[in-house]
Amino acid sequence: MLSGSPTQGMFSNSRIGNSESPNSGASSSFTQPIVDMSENDETELLSITWNQDYHCFAAGTNHGFRIYNCKPCKETFRRDMKVGGFKIVEMLFHCNILALVGAVANSHYPPNKVLIWDDYQSRSICEFTFRSEVRGVKLRRDRIAVVLEHKIYVYSFTDLKLLHQIETLANPRGLCCLSHHSNTFVLVCPGLNKGQVRVEHFGLNVTKLISAHDSQIACFTLTLDGLLLATASITGTLIRIFNTMDGTQLQEVRRGADRAEINSIAFSPNVQWLAASSDKGTVHVFSLRVRVSGEDSLTQPNVVQGPALFHQNSSTSLDPLISTNTGANPNSTFSFMRGLLPKYFSSEWSFAQFRLPQSTHLIVAFGSENDVIIVGMNGSFYRCSFDIVHGGEMMQKECVRFLK
Incomplete structure (x- = not known):
């Protein structure tokens, strides 16, 4: 489990999976849990992101993801998986909620899917699937922002409803x-x-x-x-x-x-x-x-x-x-x-x-x-x-x- 207490009152179980993405809709099915495993292969970094107060950072790897504290620098948590790695790992302060986007080689979580993962419960909260590759995800306590090449979708974190759509210039950096x-x-x-x-x-x-x-x-x-x-x-x-x-x-x-x-x-x-x-x-x-x-x-x-x-x-x-x-x-x-x-x-x-x-x-x-x-x-x-x-x-x- 990640450091910190689980987020309380963030999701209503009765509403999970009822939101819709304009591109294809959010998945209403729970995904298979990420499985801890031992890997002998060399680990490659795919991404690094800070949490919102810069006290921690998340590393997406070709085998999963890892969480580090900054003072001092120390690995506090990791999950390795059999199906591939994550190119985007976005933390929500110090709690157990993360947004994950799979790498191209990830057989279960492709790069056009956003997985909202609750590590306290070791399960996915929901999935958002889009027609194009996800370039970025940003979280705050009440919102989820998903960045595509030419559009940004903003969802409510309480009921996962779509609130805003924003057209942008080509945005490959997310x-x-x-x-x-x-x-x-x-x-x-x-x-x-x-x-x-x-x-x-x-x-x-x-x-x-x-x-x-x-x-x-x-x-x-x-x-x-x-x-x-x-x-x-x-x-x-x-x-x-x-x-x-x-x-x-x-x-x-x-x-x-x-x-x-x-x-x-x-x-x-x-x-x-x-x-x-x-x-x-x-x-x-x-x-x-x-x-x-x-x-x-x-x-x-x-x-x-x-x-x-x-x-x-x-x-x-x-x-x-x-x-x-x-x-x-x-x-x-x-x-x-x-x-x-x-x-x-x-x-x-x-x-x-x-x-x-x-x-x-x-x-x-x-x-x-x-x-x-x-x-x-x-x-x-x-x-x-x-x-x-x-x-x-x-x-x-x-x-x-x-x-x-």
Whole structure:
């Protein structure tokens, strides 16, 4: 069983299997249990995903899936199976509910099927089957978002009914992000135009379309309350931070001057820092000049903020979202010549950096204010810290080969 208590009241047994997918319908039959087994074959990583508070991560493998705690890095749970592996494993905080999507070689769970699995009961809750391959799944306590190549379906977690359908530009990366505060429901996905991001404030019935980049979107992330959005394009040089309420760009930071693929972006819990990982094998940390009224709510998700928080951060008053740069992560030393030199000389460069010994696909998160966690598709785990006053090279605190 996964760490944490089973989710209570999330499903009504009488309603299981009654929802319908517009493509083919959700399966009403229970699937066969995943069977524990011993494997002598070499284990291959297919995916790595954080849980919603970055305290754990899930690894999809060619034999099943594994769950790891981050502090310290330690495998806490695994399930191996006879029929193949999973390319998507999505956790729901620390509870026993997971969303699973099979790999191509999985004979029982094909890549066009989403399995909602309750490991406390060792059974499937339901299945959603689609006509095309599932590119991503995102969970929050009350919603399931299934990402296909050109569409996103949003279901209720209580009765599995379809609530929303969203058309997107071709989305092979399965890009989608949800807020996780109980009083705000924000979904971000690609829009219908290149470089465009669509922001859905479902609680307010508001849709914002943001022209974030000239190139195709490669990566984005939200703060827990969904009020701030960070985006990167396939060019991989700039990261932009937006107010999701009115689409205003609040800040722009630069990873570098050369092209790179940004694999992941993460806000720190206090929204003072932003981390980004790329295929260059370097993790950058930037100081943010944006702040959110009521920052304490970011670490206390149950505190009710309500409309007042949105009002303070609305387009009529952007001042609460912008603070003066106090020296951390200054513009480059050429900033006094802004407008006279190429743009990359006057950009805001990273405040701290960590260079890995080898380049691999990396995902990054914050463990605390100045504690950065890095997980690689080569099975490596790093924890490092940076000086919040002077920045510079980060100090390595932990290095583990978690895939054994």
